Amino acid sequence: MKDQLDRIIAATRKGAMSRREFLGRTTAMGISAGLAVALYGKVANAQEAKKGGVIRAGVYGGESTNSLDPALAASPVPVITCSTWGEMLCDVTPEGGLAMRIAEEATSSPDAKEWTFKIRQGVEFHNGKTVTAEDVVATLKRHTDEKAQSGALGIVQGIADMKAEGDKLVLTLSSANSDLPYLLADYHLAIQPNGGIDNPAEGIGAGPYKVEAFEPGVRTVFTKHANYFDSEVGHADQVEILVINDNTARTAALQSGQVHMINRVDPKISELLKGTEAVTIKQTAGRGHFVFIMHCDKAPFDNNDLRMALKLSIKRQEMVDKILGGLGSMGNDFPINASYPLFDDTIPQREYDAAQAEEFYKKSGHDGSPIILRSAPGAFPGAVDAANLFAASANAAGIPLQVKLEPDDGYWTNVWNVEPFCASYWGGRAVQDQMYTTAYLSTADWNDTKFKNQEFDDLLVAARGELDEAKKKADYSRMANILRDEGGLILPMFNDFVEGVRTDIGGWFDDPNGELMNGRALSRCWLG
Amino acid sequence: MHPLLKLVIQRLALGFLLLLVVSAVIFLGVEALPGDTAQAILGQSATPQALANLREQMGLNDPPLTRYFDWLGGVMTGDLGKSLTNGADIAQAIGQRLGNTLFLAACAAVISVPLALILGLIAARYAGKWPDKVISAITLTTISLPEFVAAYFVIYLLTQVIPLFQPVAMVFPGMSFGAKLHAVALPVIVLVMVVLAHMMRMTRAAILNVMQSAYIETAELKGVRPMQIIWRHAFPNAIAPIVSVVVLNLAYLVVGVVVVEVVFGYNALGQFLVDHVTKRDLPVVQAVGLVFAGVYIMLNILADVIAIFANPRLRHPK
Numbered sequence: 001m002k003d004q005l006d007r008i009i010a011a012t013r014k015g016a017m018s019r020r021e022f023l024g025r026t027t028a029m030g031i032s033a034g035l036a037v038a039l040y041g042k043v044a045n046a047q048e049a050k051k052g053g054v055i056r057a058g059v060y061g062g063e064s065t066n067s068l069d070p071a072l073a074a075s076p077v078p079v080i081t082c083s084t085w086g087e088m089l090c091d092v093t094p095e096g097g098l099a100m101r102i103a104e105e106a107t108s109s110p111d112a113k114e115w116t117f118k119i120r121q122g123v124e125f126h127n128g129k130t131v132t133a134e135d136v137v138a139t140l141k142r143h144t145d146e147k148a149q150s151g152a153l154g155i156v157q158g159i160a161d162m163k164a165e166g167d168k169l170v171l172t173l174s175s176a177n178s179d180l181p182y183l184l185a186d187y188h189l190a191i192q193p194n195g196g197i198d199n200p201a202e203g204i205g206a207g208p209y210k211v212e213a214f215e216p217g218v219r220t221v222f223t224k225h226a227n228y229f230d231s232e233v234g235h236a237d238q239v240e241i242l243v244i245n246d247n248t249a250r251t252a253a254l255q256s257g258q259v260h261m262i263n264r265v266d267p268k269i270s271e272l273l274k275g276t277e278a279v280t281i282k283q284t285a286g287r288g289h290f291v292f293i294m295h296c297d298k299a300p301f302d303n304n305d306l307r308m309a310l311k312l313s314i315k316r317q318e319m320v321d322k323i324l325g326g327l328g329s330m331g332n333d334f335p336i337n338a339s340y341p342l343f344d345d346t347i348p349q350r351e352y353d354a355a356q357a358e359e360f361y362k363k364s365g366h367d368g369s370p371i372i373l374r375s376a377p378g379a380f381p382g383a384v385d386a387a388n389l390f391a392a393s394a395n396a397a398g399i400p401l402q403v404k405l406e407p408d409d410g411y412w413t414n415v416w417n418v419e420p421f422c423a424s425y426w427g428g429r430a431v432q433d434q435m436y437t438t439a440y441l442s443t444a445d446w447n448d449t450k451f452k453n454q455e456f457d458d459l460l461v462a463a464r465g466e467l468d469e470a471k472k473k474a475d476y477s478r479m480a481n482i483l484r485d486e487g488g489l490i491l492p493m494f495n496d497f498v499e500g501v502r503t504d505i506g507g508w509f510d511d512p513n514g515e516l517m518n519g520r521a522l523s524r525c526w527l528g
Numbered sequence: 529m530h531p532l533l534k535l536v537i538q539r540l541a542l543g544f545l546l547l548l549v550v551s552a553v554i555f556l557g558v559e560a561l562p563g564d565t566a567q568a569i570l571g572q573s574a575t576p577q578a579l580a581n582l583r584e585q586m587g588l589n590d591p592p593l594t595r596y597f598d599w600l601g602g603v604m605t606g607d608l609g610k611s612l613t614n615g616a617d618i619a620q621a622i623g624q625r626l627g628n629t630l631f632l633a634a635c636a637a638v639i640s641v642p643l644a645l646i647l648g649l650i651a652a653r654y655a656g657k658w659p660d661k662v663i664s665a666i667t668l669t670t671i672s673l674p675e676f677v678a679a680y681f682v683i684y685l686l687t688q689v690i691p692l693f694q695p696v697a698m699v700f701p702g703m704s705f706g707a708k709l710h711a712v713a714l715p716v717i718v719l720v721m722v723v724l725a726h727m728m729r730m731t732r733a734a735i736l737n738v739m740q741s742a743y744i745e746t747a748e749l750k751g752v753r754p755m756q757i758i759w760r761h762a763f764p765n766a767i768a769p770i771v772s773v774v775v776l777n778l779a780y781l782v783v784g785v786v787v788v789e790v791v792f793g794y795n796a797l798g799q800f801l802v803d804h805v806t807k808r809d810l811p812v813v814q815a816v817g818l819v820f821a822g823v824y825i826m827l828n829i830l831a832d833v834i835a836i837f838a839n840p841r842l843r844h845p846k
Contacts, residue, residue, distance in 0.1 A: 058696065063803040064621075064795075067614035146581050153578070201615065216614060217803055218698055218795040244696055244793045248680055252695035256687045259696075409806075413567045445575035 049507060053527035055236040057516065058250045058259035062243035064217030068203035070190045071143055071150035076263060076515060077243050079187055081220050083519030084239065085126070086190025087206040089117055089136065089169075090181050092430050092518075094511040096341035098181055101230075102131055102191050102206060103169070112176040112465050117169040124227040125193045126210035133164035138195025140171075143188065148200070152188035154438060154445070176465025178472070182430045187519060208234030208523040217243055222522070235507070235526035254279060254500045260527070261505060263515045265498040267325025273500060284497040284510040287339045287428020287435075289331055290323070290380040292373065292390065294488040297450040298420040300371065304486055305364035310371075310401070311350060311490050312357035313394040319492040322389065323382040327498050331491035334483040335426060335435050336476070339494075339512035342432060342469065344477035347484065354397035361399050370402040374415050378408035379423035386492070387423055417448050424448065430513065432476050433464050440483060449488030456482045504528050532843065536833055543825040547818065551603075554817040555596050558810050567808075586612050599811060608815045613807045618815050622797070626819060628699055629796040632712055633781035636719035641774055644724050648731025648770075649763070653754055655736055667725035678718045679791040686714060697792035715792045719785060723777040730773040734766035741765075768835040775831035782827075783820040 062077030070082045089103040100106070103117040123131040140162055143150040150156070161172040173180065190205045203211035208230070209222035220241045224234055242259060244250040247266045253259045255276060265273065270281050294301035294310070301307060316330040329337065332350055336343055375387035387403045394401035406415050406422075415422050429435040438444060441460055442452040456479055463475035483489065497515045501508055506528040511518040517525075566582040583589055590598075602609055608618035647667070651660040670678065687695045693713045703711070738744065739762055747757045786798030797816060804812040836842040 063807070064625075064800045065611065065613035065803050065807045065809060067616075069614075072614075146577060147585065149578055149582060153575075213700075215700070215795065216616070217799070219700070242696060242698065242793070246791050246793065248683065249695050249791055249793055252683050252687055256691055256695055258694045409561070445577075 049232075049235050050526045050528055051235050051237075053236050054238045054240065055261075055505070055522055055525060055527055056240045056242060056259040057522055058242050058244040058253045058262040059516070060245055060247075060250060060262075060264040062217050062241075062245065066216040067201045068211065068214055069196075069200040070188050070192070070205075071148045071152065071200060073188060074151060077220075077241060079514070080263075080516055080519040080522075081211075081241060082187045082190055083207075083514075084209050084220075084222055084241070084522050085203055085205045085207045085211050086187065086192075087123070087208075088186070088189055088191065089184045091520075092182055092185045092513050094509060094513065094518075096339075098185075102136070103181075106181045108178070108180070108467075110467070112178040112180075112467055113173050115171045115173070115180050117171070117181075119167045119169060120229065121167065123206050123229045124225075125206050126204045126225055127193060129193050131191060131193075131206050133167060133169045135193055135195065136169050136191055137162050137164045138197060139189065139191050140195075142192075142195040142197055142200070150188055152186050155183045155186055155189070155434075175461065177433070178465060178467050179431045179433045183434055185430055187514075209239055212238075219243060234523050236522070239522040241522070251500070254502065257502065261499065261501045261516065261521055261525075263497070263499050265500045267327045267498060270325065270327065270498055270500075278502055278504075279500050280503055282497075282499045282501055282508060282510065283327055284499070284512060285329060285337070285339055286495065286497045286512050286515070287337065288426065288497075289335060289337075289428075289491055289494045290319075290383070290386065290425050291331075291335075291423070292387070292490040292492070293422060293424050293449050294490070295420040295450040296452070296488040300364070300366050301420050301488060303364045303366070305360045306366055307488060308485070309357045309360035309364060309397070309399055310394065312353045312360060313397040313399055313401075314390050314490060314492050315352045315393045316350070316492045318389060318393070319386055323386045324493055324495055328493045328495045331493050332480075332484060333487065333489055333491050334480040335439070335489065335491060336432050336480060337494050339428065340432050340435075342473040342476050344473060344480060347477065347480055350484070352393060354393075357394070357397040357399065361397070368400060370400045372402055372404050372419075372421060374404050374406050374419050374422040376406040376408050376411045376415070376423070378411055379416075380425040380495075383423040390492075417446075428513070433460070436460050436479065437464075440487070440489075451483070451487050451489075453482060453486065532836065535836065536829075539829045539832060543829055546825055547821055550821040551600065551814065551818055552596070554814050554821075555592075555599075555810075558805075558808070558813050559592055561805075561808065595810075599814060603815075603818070609811045611804070611809055611812050613804070613809045613812075618812055621800070621812075622815055622819060624701070625795065625797045625800045628794070629782055629785075629798070631699070631708065632715060632719070632785070632794065632796060633778065635709070635712055635716045636723065636781050637778055639716065640720045640723050640777075641727065643720070644727035644774075645731055645770070647724070648728045648735065649755075649758055651728065651732040652735040652739070652762075653758055655732070660732075663728065667728050670721035671725035673721070675718060675722055675785075675787045676791050678721050679714070679788060682714050682717050683791075686717075695792070697794045699795070712794070715785075715788050715794055718788055719781060723781065727770070727774055727777055731766070731770050734769045735762045738762040738765045764838065767838040771834045771838070772831045775827045779824050779827045782823050 059077050059080060061075040063075065066078050070086055073079050073082045087101050090101050090106065091099040093099050102120055102123055104120040105118040106115065108115045119131065119133045119136065125131060140156050140159065142148050143152045143156045158173055158175065158177065159171050160174040163170050192205055196202065203214060208225055208228045210225045211220060212223045213221040222239045224237050228234055244253055250262045251269060254262045265281060273279055274281050294307055296302060311333055320326060320328050320330055330349060332347060338345060373387050373391065375383045377384055384405060391401045391403050416424055429438060437460065439446045439448060440451055441447065442457050459475045459479050463472050466472040466475065499516060504527060505525050507525045509517060566579050566586065566588060610616065611618055647663050651663045654660045683695045686693050694711065697711050697715050699708045699711050735758060744757060744761060747761050786802055789796050789799045801813065801816040
């Protein structure tokens, strides 16, 4: 066994073995998962983190309308930017655990209603001020203000009372939530001096890099925050994000060495890139997914038999192969996959079944008029092709599904959440609770399938306050089954993050929480 | 007052009126777009409450006419307002982007205009012979390539096969002039390929047209050398149509190169405009639209004036 372990360690040091592979191999040898993670940390870090240099990332998804205000971050570039200059109370680790950052410790009352966070001493903002519990309170308060238009409003509005007591932050929730620290790891909630109330777009935080120059939609230049509290993070002297929205230019920039890493490698060319010497392709199973959504309260989709017929008439493997170029995994009509903690992997995979679909369709008593599925190129990459594949397999099962092409312009205004059946996408969330609360709770603002189920709602609230993991997992499993069999969500595929990294970059690890190592690639990698 | 000066003033006044009309048309066009700014900013994640807040905050609940005149008043006093989406000062943001646009256009023009004229003169001199055919074939090929295809082609050739340049052509304040030139090399090559043929062929056609005249025959009979005839006698009389085509292409280089900007990630005004149209950032769209219209109108006035200067009949009206 020793030899085998040595071989694995050697391979990992050379960068020839990914974190996932390392953990898989070592646990297979009988090493406990916890030990394997720790071991990986040691082995990968032993891979001499080099200091200095300039790391550049070419990133898809930035516009000249972007701002540095973390509350407004929504597309990839602002999100990654936020994660580079900002520091949250805690981070979610790639394994789904918690890493304490500005908070040193998080404890809750037994009913998970009152949370106490101990603020780390001596953490400094880029402007030289020390991070205090008051700054954290001010930050959270700003996001509760509707005028701040914060993407984290849904997270902070459940906090009934927040106060600073010396070096402690005490949050009282209106209803129990055992996942609170995970939610506070959200990138919108970067701690700002005095909450950033005076100038939210100042770009001053406590993160490993400070913003040196910011040109919206063009680039952001960061320099090392000299007094950053964690010496394990922030290896390069300077990091840069270049906004390169064009696929070809982004790929060419990576190949020619103008940038060191890029996100969103086109699945069609990832195979070709694998042949290039200076570039490696990193494929990370994530939580984002592509969906077709039906409004459960509008005819003909108010009939569960018809919804079932449609769910059974989609060829999931074909979607993964043709739309994602194999870089993804099949969905099972609920928005959770193995990348989430407490995922129940015993729920059977739904497959294409024309006979059963036809049976459900007949049972629904639908009049045979065309069922219109609306799609646009911008609904998700390949959305129109996916809709056409879906229509073809549904027609083969005798379901009169028809695709209507919509323009990208105004799609999220005029089609999504308006028309009863359309293509859409979701990014993942940190924990199951957050995903379900955002879009599947009866009262959710973004309940885009108009799914209303009392049992489901009750389970969600119960699971939220549940500190016993086994019970919590059982609740989530039941919810997944309800959504899978009764919901308005058709989820054919989860898309992987496909990223290109030059071989002179060290320290890369796969992180299912978000693209480019959950936005931390620039601050965790080094230039070898 | 000199009739020419009067004419220029007349043109400028007319141009100003035209700009006003254009501003109204742009406003109407943007109003007619589906969806509003608030919805576009919040996108898929819009909650009804957030939408209502944002609409109120941005004054979108005022009637369109009020918003139009508020904006026009601001423009007159040099205040373009703040971007609705990120609160940046519009005049400042446009200023920097416009600088980049003009830099790229100037680089492309400095190469393409003289090159097109020289090639046009050569083609006219050897009309129907092989130099003419070669020049026509090459320029027609480059103009027939869609810009993005040409762009991908030069990216492949000049960054992958022969790694001379960088595929991403961003320029930043603080870069040296040489570094800027190096950065924009690829887009300039593509733009030259795109605009060359049009100007070259107009030069050739205009000169050949003049070459039919009796006085050219006289010059030939006098024994003047062909190139001399073209340069001294034909070219000055062909200037008017050539200038108008050159100006049209210059205007294109300023306002019409968004595809090239996107492919090379060049941070200029076209990409800026498209981003703000997508987000329904009305004040920015209007401001950029106005800048583009202004450029078009100014360049056309310039073309008119040059044509008049070049033509004695227009220069000395009876």
